[in-house]
Amino acid sequence: MEEYKVELTVNNEKISATAKPEESLLRFLRRNGFTEVKCGCEKGDCGTCTVIMNGKTIKSCITLAMQANGKEVLTVKGLEKTKIGQKLQESFVRHGAVQCGFCTAGMLMAAKGYLDTNPEPDKAEIRKAISGNLCRCTGYKKIVEAIYDVAAENYGLVGDINV
Amino acid sequence: MNQFKYISSKTKEEVLKILEQEKSEACIVAGCSNVLPYIKDRKLPAKLLLNISDIEELNYVKKSEDEIYIGAGTTISDLINSKIIKEECNVLYQAAEQFADPTIRNSATIGGNLADASPAADVAPPLLVLDAVLKVESIDGKREIPLKDFFVGPRKTVLHDDEMITNIKIKNYPINKNGCFIKLGLRQAMAISVATIAMVLEVEKNRVKDVRIAMGSVAPIPLRLFKTEEFLKSKEISDDLIKEAIQKVREEVKPIGDVRASAEYRRYVSGILFKRAFKKLTD
Numbered sequence: 001m002e003e004y005k006v007e008l009t010v011n012n013e014k015i016s017a018t019a020k021p022e023e024s025l026l027r028f029l030r031r032n033g034f035t036e037v038k039c040g041c042e043k044g045d046c047g048t049c050t051v052i053m054n055g056k057t058i059k060s061c062i063t064l065a066m067q068a069n070g071k072e073v074l075t076v077k078g079l080e081k082t083k084i085g086q087k088l089q090e091s092f093v094r095h096g097a098v099q100c101g102f103c104t105a106g107m108l109m110a111a112k113g114y115l116d117t118n119p120e121p122d123k124a125e126i127r128k129a130i131s132g133n134l135c136r137c138t139g140y141k142k143i144v145e146a147i148y149d150v151a152a153e154n155y156g157l158v159g160d161i162n163v
Numbered sequence: 164m165n166q167f168k169y170i171s172s173k174t175k176e177e178v179l180k181i182l183e184q185e186k187s188e189a190c191i192v193a194g195c196s197n198v199l200p201y202i203k204d205r206k207l208p209a210k211l212l213l214n215i216s217d218i219e220e221l222n223y224v225k226k227s228e229d230e231i232y233i234g235a236g237t238t239i240s241d242l243i244n245s246k247i248i249k250e251e252c253n254v255l256y257q258a259a260e261q262f263a264d265p266t267i268r269n270s271a272t273i274g275g276n277l278a279d280a281s282p283a284a285d286v287a288p289p290l291l292v293l294d295a296v297l298k299v300e301s302i303d304g305k306r307e308i309p310l311k312d313f314f315v316g317p318r319k320t321v322l323h324d325d326e327m328i329t330n331i332k333i334k335n336y337p338i339n340k341n342g343c344f345i346k347l348g349l350r351q352a353m354a355i356s357v358a359t360i361a362m363v364l365e366v367e368k369n370r371v372k373d374v375r376i377a378m379g380s381v382a383p384i385p386l387r388l389f390k391t392e393e394f395l396k397s398k399e400i401s402d403d404l405i406k407e408a409i410q411k412v413r414e415e416v417k418p419i420g421d422v423r424a425s426a427e428y429r430r431y432v433s434g435i436l437f438k439r440a441f442k443k444l445t446d
Contacts, residue, residue: 004169021169021212022202043200044267045353056240056269062199063270064192066169067214110266131352132264 008068010034011078019065025051025058028065029075036077038105040134047133050106050113051075057113059132076105079112087150088112095146099137106133111147123148167202171214175300178215178327183302187324189213193236194270196263197279221274221329224248229335235274235328239286240265242273252333254342254361255289261346262286264353274328277313280320280384281355287314287385288361289344291377293333301326314384338365338373343440347432349423356380357424360436364444371395376437381416381429388415391437400445408441409434 003018010029019028026049029037037060040048044062051060052074079085088108091097098104107130114121114129121129126144135143172178182189190209192198193216201207215221221236224245231251233242242248242259249256262268262276262285276286277297287310295310299322310331313320322328333339342363348354359379365372374395376388391411398404418429 002166002168021167022199024199042203044196047264047266050266057266058270059196059266062194062196062267064169064195064199064212064214066171066212067192067195067216069171114265128352129265132266 004066006065006069008070009072011073011075011081021064021066023065024061025053025063025065025068025073026060028068029060029073034075034077036105037075038102040102040106045134046103046106047110047130048103048106050109050133052109052113055116057110074109074112076108079108084112084115084150084154087154088147091146091150092143095142095149097138097142097146103133103135103137107135107143111150115147115151119151121148121151126151166210168211169214170211172218175218175220175329178213178218179300179302179325181211181213182325182327185211185213191215191275191278191327193272193275194238194267196267196271197275215327216270216272226251226335231333231335233273233331233333235272235277235330237273239263239268239271239273239276243268251335252289252293252339252342254292254339254344254363255286257342257344258285258289258346258359258361261344261352267353273331277310277331278320278322278328280314280318282314282317282382282384283356283359283380284385285346285356285359285379288359288377288379289342290331290333291385291387292342292361292363292375293339294336294375296332297328298330298332299326300329305329307332311387316383338363338375341365341444343443345436345440347436355423358418358429358432358436360433360440362437362440362444364441366400366445370397370399372397376412376440378412378416378433378436381418381433383417383419386416388412390415405438405441409437412437 006019007016038048040046042061044059049060054071110130126147189211221234223234225232226247239259239262276284297308344361346359347357361377364374379385394411413434416433418426420426
């Protein structure tokens with residue numbers, strides 16, 4: 001089986017590894033220790049595998065590991081080091097937006113990715129922003145409110161991709 | 164799993180050279196949102212994955228005097244963010260907004276959606292009513308294919324295996340400005356459509372001056388409803404006209420039943436979607 005060299009940055013850490021051409025970025029990340037990126041449907045439907053690559057949200061299960069070569073990837077562990085990530089986490093906990101927790105990583109990444117493009121969303125826009133992320137537990141309401149609160153309180157903070 | 168090879172290309176020229184050598188052994192990948200599931204299902208016969216997602220010269224939306232050009236590598240998100248698409252081809256903008264979900268829109272490309280050629284491809288009905296023309300290139304040259312001649316069956320197109328779509332051309336007809344796209348799915352996002360309709364309409368003195376209608380998921384290919392269009396042209400707009408046109412639509416579509424809906428329902432709802440779109444554009 002032919003493996004190719006992949007060099008990328010994950011959460012500001014340079015990673016140098018190899019991957020098979022058909023390997024998804026999801027499997028590659030998990031294989032290299034980034035198990036905070038969850039594996040759900042592996043078909044692009046559920047969104048638990050959502051990460052941010054070069055500033056945009058992507059579903060890592062339907063992206064090739066090789067396509068991340070030379071790029072910057074942010075996972076939820078990188079997000080929690082940022083101010084906005086911590087505020088999102090705290091808001092999720094406060095609102096009861098985490099039950100089993102399996103969708104949470106993907107939800108946080110989708111939220112962060114969206115707030116970077118629109119720092120002042122209304123709830124309808126937030127629902128649309130997480131429309132690619134499935135949750136079986138919460139009924140979505142608390143997740144939407146948690147994200148909305150962060151946007152409303154942190155207008156100056158969100159929208160800055162470095163925060 | 165198959166034993167694949169991988170090349171990431173930086174230029175269009177390089178892609179065409181590789182296609183010429185590898186032909187159907189190569190599979191172009193951009194967003195990869197359809198291809199990776201095919202690989203997992205062992206449905207991809209190709210041996211080489213040819214990545215074009217980093218080729219900047221394929222990602223653009225340009226407007227010249229009377230034409231709009233969209234690079235095949237333009238993502239659906241880029242279409243939504245394009246002022247030109249929103250203002251000049253709003254029916255395409257409406258489709259882009261309902262395509263999959265915001266995250267997949269960051270990866271999926273307009274060229275990929277067309278080349279994959281699902282009968283449910285969401286960019287196809289709008290591009291059909293915009294009379295889009297595809298620029299298709301190989302190492303030997305280029306040709307133009309009107310989109311209405313591009314699809315031949317589910318996941319089958321007239322592309323040769325050494326060719327790739329490089330751009331989509333839309334002529335800036337005034338009728339393009341008055342357009343509507345409606346998607347009917349089993350949910351509001353991440354839905355493979357049950358039926359979609361795209362329509363552009365020009366009305367003069369309460370008569371249909373010109374109309375173009377296309378539907379997705381109701382035939383083996385994304386379908387222009389030429390017979391219904393012919394029926395409507397120059398007719399006076401009335402409730403009776405709409406009733407008759409609904410019948411024509413139901414006669415023209417060729418749906419199948421599948422996990423999402425029965426053929427009967429698709430046939431029935433095609434008429435409803437026509438009415439909704441027509442009323443939206445005439446009110």
